[in-house]
Amino acid sequence: MSLGQLDQDPNDQHGAGVIPHKAQLLEQAHEVLVQALASVDRV
Secondary structure, three states: OOHHHOOOOOOOOOOHHHHHHHHHHHHHHHHHHHHHHHHHHHO
């Protein structure tokens, strides 16, 4: 799922309701990148 695919609540005019979910996705992506970089450093 990409960040753009998150559905905004129609009652949330500023879209702030999706921020926690987007933050979680970004944290997961960051962890994957950190692990990938660590594995490259070991090679």
